[in-house]
Amino acid sequence: MxxxxxxxxxxxxxxxxxxxxxxxxxxxxxxxxxxxxxxxxxxxxxxxxxxxxxxxxxxxxxxxxxxxxxxxxxxxxxxxxxxxxxxxxxRFPQDAPDWxxxxxxxxxxxxxxxxxxxxxxxxxxxxxxxxxxxxxxxxxxxxxxxxxxxxxxxxxxLRPVTPQEDLDANLTIDALVDIASRPGHTIDDLLVRKAELIVERAEKWSAVGEAR
Amino acid sequence: MGRRLFLLQVPENVPIVAVARDLDGVDIGEIGPYYVIESDSPIRIDRRATGVRHAVWYSCVAGLDGWRIAQWDSDALRTEPR
Structure with a gap:
């Protein structure tokens, strides 16, 4: 290694x-x-x-x-x-959405x-x-x-990024990876999966944060 | 146990949680760095009462446990049982 x-x-x-x-x-x-x-x-x-x-x-x-x-x-x-x-x-067709x-x-x-x-x-x-x-x-x-x-x-x-935003970003991305292969997935699927990850990991993250 | 809505604890979300806190039958708890908005009956948060700008409003929800979002527009965020 x-x-x-x-x-x-x-x-x-x-x-x-x-x-x-x-x-x-x-x-x-x-x-x-x-x-x-x-x-x-x-x-x-x-x-x-x-x-x-x-x-x-x-x-x-x-x-x-x-x-x-x-x-x-x-x-x-x-x-x-x-x-x-x-x-x-x-180049895109004229009707391609601006966003x-x-x-x-x-x-x-x-x-x-x-x-x-x-x-x-x-x-x-x-x-x-x-x-x-x-x-x-x-x-x-x-x-x-x-x-x-x-x-x-x-x-x-507008303000510094806080440590919990890094946790939140990682939970979002893990949830997205988990649901992205489901046919027809929506943001609803993501928010449900992310809630599961919050319950699994957020409390532990807090303990780690306090230990520092 | 009620159904739960999760919001990250960042300054931008504080006014939203403050409005939720005043709703009947809603308990505000926390898990790690998240607010937990818990209720047995559907939650309706009035956007104008929160005073938050659109970019904050439309990105405030971190997770849904037992709820489905029935309305999320410039008027309100409203949940219904899944």
Whole structure:
């Protein structure tokens, strides 16, 4: 057995990468409006067996040592965005529900309301103003879409996450895994299974918490 | 023993439990870090009386023991026996 067996070793997002067909707009949005420094780029001739185009792979610093990266491929035709909905990577029929299309997005963290409102100010003064500002359960977020149609969220915590929320998250996910194979499962199945897990585990968790 | 509704003990849920506490025939207990709202007859919690915003309201229930949710909208959360 390795001493690393039970260790959680990753340290964050090295980079998340997306294609762009609008490098000028992408740089304007992330570097010039949001102020994210360009920290790395690769200029590469296409190579390999599958007719790979020449490309630029470029990276923005999104804080915490994490990076947001784009690929710009020379000569690659952009998708037709005049019909349907979605972004330049994933297109959907016009009638695809917004909640589904928006479910894949990038959320960046800020430390305070002041910092959130500073990004709101920068975006509102740009060609990509904030589309929504929402207080969720325990976070507050602003949203816009970048020049590629990718939804970007900037969010702050309204309060620190409490230890019992970690327990609750684990009970939810264990319940979901338990019921997900049942045909026609609903949130009712989940809440019934989760109640069973609460009865099994919640009291014990409390004892563990008090022992610390 | 009555049927039970579980809510996690977080600050956002406190006003909801406070409204439930004032309902006839409802007992509020706890198990670990969860509130247990227990009753023999159906529970109806008025959302406006709780004053919580929608995101909190629609994520407040952690578990159902013996209850089925009959109504969960901007007016009320109401249970019925399973």
């Amino acid at each position: 390795s001493p690393l067996d039970d260790q959680h070793l990753v340290t964050g997002v090295d980079h998340a990468a997306f294609p762009t067909f609008d490098p000028a707009g992408t740089v304007a949005f992330y570097r010039d409006v949001l102020g994210f420094p360009v920290v790395h780029s690769i200029c590469a001739a296409g190579w390999g067996p599958d007719d790979h185009p020449d490309f630029i792979h470029f990276f923005f610093d999104i804080g915490g040592g994490d990076r947001l990266a784009f690929f710009y491929y020379f000569g690659l035709a952009a998708p037709d965005t005049s019909v349907g909905t979605g972004d330049v990577y994933a 589904f299309v928006r479910s894949r997005h990038l959320a960046l963290h800020v430390a305070s309301e002041e910092h959130l409102l500073e990004y709101r100010r920068r975006l509102d003064a740009s060609a990509w103003p904030v589309e929504m500002q929402i207080q969720h359960e325990t976070i507050e977020s602003i949203y816009t879409h970048d020049p590629n149609g990718y939804m970007v969220e900037i969010t702050r915590a």
